[in-house]
Amino acid sequence: MKTIQAGMLVDRPVTEVVLDEAIQRGQVRQKSGLQATSVRFVEPCLAVSFIDGSGVLLPVQHYPEFDDFDVEDFANLKVGFSGTALCHEGKDLHVSIAGMISASKPLMDMAASVIASRNGRQSSAAKAEAARANGRKGGRPRKTDVTD
Structure with missing residues (x-):
């Protein structure tokens, strides 16, 4: 300390x-x-x-x-x-x-987990608009495999 x-x-x-x-x-x-x-x-x-x-x-x-x-x-x-x-x-x-x-490392790890969970649930106006736009296009685009 x-x-x-x-x-x-x-x-x-x-x-x-x-x-x-x-x-x-x-x-x-x-x-x-x-x-x-x-x-x-x-x-x-x-x-x-x-x-x-x-x-x-x-x-x-x-x-x-x-x-x-x-x-x-x-x-x-x-x-x-x-x-x-x-x-x-x-x-x-x-x-x-x-x-x-x-x-205390365990307490700080728990706090970080709680904060990450809370922040992940928050939705901004930009996130909401992006979700609506993706919905109009049929949902989130699928990931494509890039192979060389």
Whole structure:
């Protein structure tokens, strides 16, 4: 998993405009889909639940961030950053849930399969017109073998 160092943010005064922009960014982020509501340790995994009632089990041995954790440390893990990260204040740990999921090859393979299936069902106006045109010609043209 990639570790990102936090940068220094320059303080700027909070005005109505800045506050409105921050609220708007938060609403967009909340609609983006990934919003965990809880985390609990179910040895040997972290069970992360999402706002729609779904969840995922992530085996902690795959994540070096949790190597020095004991059962009590896992009990103190909280969901933070608007449901996008797991946080432990005592250890100053903030881990992206999306990053943890993306580190799992089987989960990413499943996600790719789901996305491909969903995208394959979508029909654009151009696809619909091409299908109608092929239908008027008697259907999709047969493939011809090219032999030299």
